[in-house]
Amino acid sequence: MxxxxxxxxxxxxxxxxLAWTTSALAQGAPPLTPPRARGSTDVSYPPKSGGAQGAPRAEGDASVELELIVERDGTVSHAEVIEGREPFAEHARRAALTWTFFPARRGDTAVRARTRARVAFRQELEETSSPPAASSPPPAGGPATSSAGGPAATGAGPVTSSEHVEQVTVRGIRREIGxxxxxxxxxxxxxxxxxxxxxxxxxxxxxxxxxxxxxxxxxxxxxxxxxxxxxxxxxxxxxxxxxxxxxxxxxxxxxxxxxxxxxxxxxxxxxxxxxxxxxxxxxxxxxxxxxxxxxxxxxxxxxxxxxxxxxxxxxxxxxxxxxxxxxxxxxxxxxxxxxxxxxxxxxxxxxxxxxxxxxxxxxxxxxxxxxxxxxxxxxxxxxxxxxxxxxxxxxxxxxxxxxxxxxxxxxxxxxxxxxxxxxxxxxxxxxxxxxxxxxxxxxxxxxxxxxxxxxxxxxxxxxxxxxxxxxxxxxxxxxxxxxxxxxxxxxxxxxxxxxxxxxxDNAVGATDGAxxxxxxxxxxxxxxxxxxxxxxxxxxxxxxxxxxxxxxxxxxxxxxxxxxxxxxxxxxxxxxxxxxxxxxxxxxxxxxxxxxxxxxxxxxxxxxxxxxxxxxxxxxxxxxxxxxxxxxxxxxxxxxxxxxxxxxxxxxxxxxxxxxxxxxxxxxxxxxxxxxxxxxxxxxxxxxxxxxxxxxxxxxxxxxxxxxxxxxxxxxxxxxxxxxxxxxxxxxxxxxxxxxxxxxxxxxxxxxxxxxxxxxxxxxxxxxxxxxxxxxxxxxxxxxxxxxxxxxxxxxxxxxxxxxxxxxxxxxxxxxxxxxx
The missing domain is CATH 2.40.170.20 (TonB-dependent receptor, beta-barrel domain)
Structure with a gap:
């Protein structure tokens, strides 16, 4: 003490x-906004039967994380599975290619962007999904102990086009230690x-x-x-x-x-x-x-x-x-x-x-x-x-x-x-x-x-x-x-x-005079x-x-x-x-x-x-x-x-x-x-x-x-x-x-x-x-x-x-x- x-x-x-804050506010870089889903992002539950012989069956709950390339017109040109098991992974990837977005913007200009989406399947509801959202990979120990705050995840997966792609930084999930x-x-x-x-x-x-x-x-x-x-x-x-x-x-x-x-x-x-x-x-x-x-x-x-x-x-x-x-x-x-x-x-x-x-x-x-x-x-x-x-x-x-x-x-x-x-x-x-x-x-x-x-x-x-x-x-x-x-x-x-x-105030009867x-x-x-x-x-x-x-x-x-x-x-x-x-x-x-x-x-x-x-x-x-x-x-x-x-x-x-x-x-x-x-x-x-x-x-x-x-x-x-x-x-x-x-x-x-x-x-x-x-x-x-x-x-x-x-x-x-x- x-x-x-x-x-x-x-x-x-x-x-x-205060000096640091003033400096940060003075930065003149145009604002960057991430893509936002436009329209439905629902994904149906995969069929429980059918498909090639020996293919995995769709059973129970599952979660699939995807990396998407969103074009300037809001369409998805590329979708890659980052995490998830089959048959949910491929089912979610194909569905994501049909989604449309409000495109990412740097200032007032639309730009191509890479972002991530997580799709959650629950068997009892027969079909459910979550809209695209940034998500960082869970730390050691898995998502059960994750929490909010911290840096964003943008991924580094392959891009199908040689054209420059904006790395859209979106706040993700970070777990504080302890x-x-x-x-x-x-x-x-x-x-x-x-x-x-x-x-x-x-x-x-x-x-x-x-x-x-x-x-x-x-x-x-x-x-x-x-x-x-x-x-x-x-x-x-x-x-x-x-x-x-x-x-x-x-x-x-x-x-x-x-x-x-x-x-x-x-x-x-x-x-x-x-x-x-x-x-x-x-x-x-x-x-x-x-x-x-x-x-x-x-x-x-x-x-x-x-x-x-x-x-x-x-x-x-x-x-x-x-x-x-x-x-x-x-x-x-x-x-x-x-x-x-x-x-x-x-x-x-x-x-x-x-x-x-x-x-x-x-x-x-x-x-x-x-x-x-x-x-x-x-x-x-x-x-x-x-x-x-x-x-x-x-x-x-x-x-x-x-x-x-x-x-x-x-x-x-x-x-x-x-x-x-x-x-x-x-x-x-x-x-x-x-x-x-x-x-x-x-x-x-x-x-x-x-x-x-x-x-x-x-x-x-x-x-x-x-x-x-x-x-x-x-x-x-x-x-x-x-x-x-x-x-x-x-x-x-x-x-x-x-x-x-x-x-x-001094207590009643105090003798110190203050x-x-x-x-x-x-x-x-x-x-x-x-x-x-x-x-x-x-x-x-x-x-x-x-x-x-x-x-x-x-x-x-x-x-x-x-x-x-x-x-x-x-x-x-x-x-x-x-x-x-x-x-x-x-x-x-x-x-x-x-x-x-x-x-x-x-x-x-x-x-x-x-x-x-x-x-x-x-x-x-x-x-x-x-x-x-x-x-x-x-x-x-x-x-x-x-x-x-x-x-x-x-x-x-x-x-x-x-x-x-x-x-x-x-x-x-x-x-x-x-x-x-x-x-x-x-x-x-x-x-x-x-x-x-x-x-x-x-x-x-x-x-x-x-x-x-x-x-x-x-x-x-x-x-x-x-x-x-x-x-x-x-x-x-x-x-x-x-x-x-x-x-x-x-x-x-x-x-x-x-x-x-x-x-x-x-x-x-x-x-x-x-x-x-x-x-x-x-x-x-x-x-x-x-x-x-x-x-x-x-x-x-x-x-x-x-x-x-x-x-x-x-x-x-x-x-x-x-x-x-």
């Missing part, structure tokens, strides 16, 4: 980035995910749920409040609704979800744990929509181009009504809704202006015995993002500004955050072996409390250690370089230089990732990185892991610091199987874990004392709210076959240990510090998924989940005693199923009936998020005995209809 000279270094990096990607298409088939890409990350290795069914996770030992959530580069407080936990973005708008469990690219910062980033689909070129109605919610998405395709407009949303179903099994009241809208407008040949607005609301409460409804958690957030994208020669530029409003809490106290942010992203290819990326971002957060009168003596009020709330400013400049050192070696060195500043206190800290976060292709289907992956984050303070004394902002970033203490390292092998196996084995090590300094159990008592209150031993009153303190050091290490295994295949599977296993130098309150009111397993350390976590297309457009899938119990301390009454965290809860087992029946709807659409059930085994889970206490206590001790509570069974049946058109 740097404290001197970092602001100057940040200014230098910003100046360099990243796992879940495509929206694949996860729709995953049982227990309810068709939501965000929910599907629960099945990835390294991910440990806080409670089964709730989408809040420890990722490689980092607590939920240390994991960062982004959508198209916009920081959001949560990616999931509370309770049942569907994503806050309609699944049809999402193209993929990317997870970086450690050492994320330099463009991501401000979080000491994992990064989960959602990416929306590109604007559509034709009208389309999707709608679904389920037992617990309903949603829809519509998108259409206008002005001859120059602009696009999208609106989507979801409304949840799980209250009656949840209320039938518990005293809980639950509700949620979300919305998304997007408008884009093409400016000239290279520019696009876009406006993206989205937000969500959550409400969780319970009904007490008296019949009164007590709020447990209420959350709202809204974002409006204005962005301008500009296509550079062999690169791109994005300038964006975002305003937001967040509110979280429960009656009578609510924390609000009014925010504004700007960001610059630049990417440029310098040579065939080097591509550089850089940018800068600046963010302002103004926190406030909405404080009402407590309804009762035990209602949570804002503690003095967080009131008055802070105003935070954070900024960073970053750069990294994708460098192909050798044909089989790729390195991505990078650095992020950030400033963290926080100020607040009306406002402030602090500023700087941090340098280096990143390095390496991919070495050891063999055509084997790659070695290595990542390392540092990350810093504001410390977080708990608002109230009740552990609330469902609120990643249960506290808020508070700069009057040192930054949280994390170091992440991993080494892994990625192996491509027959039958489209991919095996990844990764060892990881993470270490934290100044970590604030808001999920840790916390005892907070007012002066003069004596905890229950079954043994009768005298003890003094405890001071006002919440020791587990103090910064601690910790580490996590383990091994992750992932074996998967794409869930879009007729027979698909997924097996993930994590063997890990996460420890903390935690603080405990003793009977004497003192701190006891011990290195113990963290609150939600689970030694073993296993997910097994199997999905099969049984024919006639029926598909069945099942998912098995197992994880070992979390640690806890023995209690004397309600106070933990040594040896701390020496006991563990029982293991937990869960079984999910999914059944789908689909019918065609028109030429390109479909309608489906879907039944999905989570935790059909009706398993209950022991947890430390609450305690069950019996007995009474008084000034001289008492007989109260507390045990860890039992939750569940949390079971979520879902039955509904969805339509695509």
């Amino acid at each position: 740097l404290r001197i000279g970092a602001p100057h270094l940040l200014g230098v990096l910003l100046a360099v980035l 990243q796992t990607t879940l495509s929206a298409k694949d996860v729709r088939e995953m049982p227990g995910a309810f068709g939501d890409p965000f929910r599907a990350i629960e099945a990835l290795p390294g991910v440990t749920p806080v409670i089964s069914g709730a989408p809040y996770f420890f990722i490689r030992g980092a607590p939920p409040n240390n994991n960062g959530y982004f959508l198209d580069g916009v920081r959001v407080p949560v990616l999931f609704h509370v309770g049942l936990g569907p994503g806050v973005i309609h699944p049809a708008l999402l193209d993929r979800v990317e997870m970086y469990p450690g050492a994320a690219p330099a463009s991501y910062g401000g979080f000491a744990g994992a990064i989960v980033a959602g990416r929306t689909r590109d604007p559509a070129t034709s009208f389309h929509g999707e709608a679904n109605v389920r037992l617990v919610d309903a949603g829809a998405l519509l998108e259409a181009p206008f002005a001859g395709g120059r602009g696009t407009a999208l609106v989507a949303g979801r409304y949840g009504y799980p209250g009656p179903m949840v209320g039938a099994f518990s005293d809980t009241t639950l509700g949620y809704w979300d919305y998304q809208t997007r408008v884009t407008w093409r400016i000239g040949e290279r520019g696009t202006l876009g406006l993206f607005a989205f937000g969500a609301h959550d409400y969780l409460a319970h009904v007490e015995r008296s019949g009164k409804t007590e709020e447990d958690f209420v959350s709202d957030f809204h974002r409006v993002d204005l962005r301008y994208d500009h296509a550079l020669t062999d690169g791109r530029l994005r300038i964006a500004a975002t305003v937001g409003y967040d509110s979280q809490g429960a009656s009578p106290s609510y924390l609000t955050d009014t925010s504004g942010a700007v960001r610059l992203e630049v990417e440029k290819k310098l040579s065939s072996a080097v591509r550089v990326r850089g940018g800068a971002d600046l963010r302002l957060d103004v926190y406030r409390f909405r404080q009402g009168e407590p309804a009762g003596p035990y209602d949570t009020v804002v503690p003095s250690n967080v009131d008055p709330p802070p105003t935070n400013v954070s900024g960073a400049a970053y750069a990294d370089m994708i460098w192909r050192v050798a044909p089989r070696v790729e390195m991505v060195p990078g650095v992020r230089v950030g400033i963290f500043a926080s100020s607040r 009306s406002r206190v402030s602090t500023t800290e700087a941090a340098v976060d280096p990143r390095l990732s390496v991919r070495v292709t050891l063999a055509p289907a084997v790659a070695w992956l290595s990542t390392f990185g540092l990350a810093h984050q504001y410390p977080a303070l708990r608002v109230g004394s009740v552990p609330a892991p469902v609120v990643t902002g249960a506290g808020f970033p508070f700069g009057q203490r040192r930054l949280q610091t994390a170091a992440h390292a991993s080494q892994g092998l990625e192996i491509g196996l027959p039958a489209d199987l991919v095996l990844t084995a990764t060892g990881f090590l993470s270490g934290w300094s100044g970590l604030t874990d808001l999920t840790a159990n916390c005892i907070e008592m007012e002066p003069g209150v004596v905890p229950p004392n079954p043994s009768g031993a005298p003890r003094p009153p405890l001071p006002v303190k919440c020791p587990n709210n103090e910064p601690v050091n910790g580490r996590a290490y383990g091994v992750e295994l992932l074996l998967r076959r794409p869930l879009s295949k007729r027979l698909s599977g997924w097996l993930s296993y994590t063997l890990s240990r996460s420890t903390r130098a935690a603080r405990f309150v003793t009977f004497q009111g003192e701190d006891a510090i011990a290195t113990v397993p963290s609150e939600f350390d689970r030694t073993h976590v296993l997910n097994a998924v199997l999905s099969y297309d049984v024919g006639r457009r029926w598909r069945f899938g099942t998912r098995f989940m197992f994880y070992s119990g979390a640690p806890y301390s023995p209690l004397d009454g309600s106070v933990p005693v040594p040896p701390y965290h020496s006991q563990r809860d029982p293991p937990f087992v869960r079984l999910d199923v999914r059944l789908e029946k689909r019918w065609p709807l028109g030429k390109t659409g479909s309608i489906a009936f879907v039944f999905e059930g989570q935790n059909l085994t009706l398993s209950k889970e022991r947890t430390g998020l609450g305690t069950d206490c019996n007995g009474v206590s008084g000034p001289e001790g008492g007989t109260t005995e507390c045990t860890r509570s039992e939750v569940g069974p949390i079971t979520i049946p879902s039955m509904g209809v969805e339509a695509f058109f």
Whole structure:
């Protein structure tokens, strides 16, 4: 962590980035646009019989990649198979020769161009294809682990004419080292995910749920409040609704979800744990929509181009009504809704202006015995993002500004955050072996409390250690370089230089005389990732990185892991610091199987874990004392709210076959240990510090998924989940005693199923009936998020005995209809 000279270094990096951007914009090369399909690109499924004796039969699903030469008049003069098996390959090649395109253009001049197209065949639909699109060859390990970003693929196949052919550069597919990607298409088939890409990350290795069914996770030992959530580069407080936990973005708008469990690219910062980033689909070129109605919610998405395709407009949303179903099994009241809208407008040949607005609301409460409804958690957030994208020669530029409003809490106290942010992203290819990326971002957060009168003596009020709330400013400049050192070696060195500043009005009763206190800290976060292709289907992956984050303070004394902002970033203490390292092998196996084995090590300094159990008592209150031993009153303190050091290490295994295949599977296993130098309150009111397993350390976590297309457009899938119990301390009454965290809860087992029946709807659409059930085994889970206490206590001790509570069974049946058109 740097404290001197970092602001100057940040200014230098910003100046360099601005100069680089200005230079790139000044390049006078005429804009180059790729060819676009004109008319139908449908390819029928090859005949299942016939042909020469001994010729392969058309069975199952298949994918064929083609390289095409598109002439100036838009016709295809040459088609060559790059990848694919027979008889699909030749069938797709012949069909592609009949396609027509809007030709590629350099400026206003039509040019010949080479591009690639991928045609997908699915047997159950009898015929399907995808329009031509650029695609780079998958890295070692296959497409199951590919993701977006990076250089384009243009191919180098033979050309039938000696005339010059433009090499049209189209953005393709590149996988970041150490990243796992879940495509929206694949996860729709995953049982227990309810068709939501965000929910599907629960099945990835390294991910440990806080409670089964709730989408809040420890990722490689980092607590939920240390994991960062982004959508198209916009920081959001949560990616999931509370309770049942569907994503806050309609699944049809999402193209993929990317997870970086450690050492994320330099463009991501401000979080000491994992990064989960959602990416929306590109604007559509034709009208389309999707709608679904389920037992617990309903949603829809519509998108259409206008002005001859120059602009696009999208609106989507979801409304949840799980209250009656949840209320039938518990005293809980639950509700949620979300919305998304997007408008884009093409400016000239290279520019696009876009406006993206989205937000969500959550409400969780319970009904007490008296019949009164007590709020447990209420959350709202809204974002409006204005962005301008500009296509550079062999690169791109994005300038964006975002305003937001967040509110979280429960009656009578609510924390609000009014925010504004700007960001610059630049990417440029310098040579065939080097591509550089850089940018800068600046963010302002103004926190406030909405404080009402407590309804009762035990209602949570804002503690003095967080009131008055802070105003935070954070900024960073970053750069990294994708460098192909050798044909089989790729390195991505990078650095992020950030400033963290926080100020607040002085607390009431302060004696230092200052009306406002402030602090500023700087941090340098280096990143390095390496991919070495050891063999055509084997790659070695290595990542390392540092990350810093504001410390977080708990608002109230009740552990609330469902609120990643249960506290808020508070700069009057040192930054949280994390170091992440991993080494892994990625192996491509027959039958489209991919095996990844990764060892990881993470270490934290100044970590604030808001999920840790916390005892907070007012002066003069004596905890229950079954043994009768005298003890003094405890001071006002919440020791587990103090910064601690910790580490996590383990091994992750992932074996998967794409869930879009007729027979698909997924097996993930994590063997890990996460420890903390935690603080405990003793009977004497003192701190006891011990290195113990963290609150939600689970030694073993296993997910097994199997999905099969049984024919006639029926598909069945099942998912098995197992994880070992979390640690806890023995209690004397309600106070933990040594040896701390020496006991563990029982293991937990869960079984999910999914059944789908689909019918065609028109030429390109479909309608489906879907039944999905989570935790059909009706398993209950022991947890430390609450305690069950019996007995009474008084000034001289008492007989109260507390045990860890039992939750569940949390079971979520879902039955509904969805339509695509």
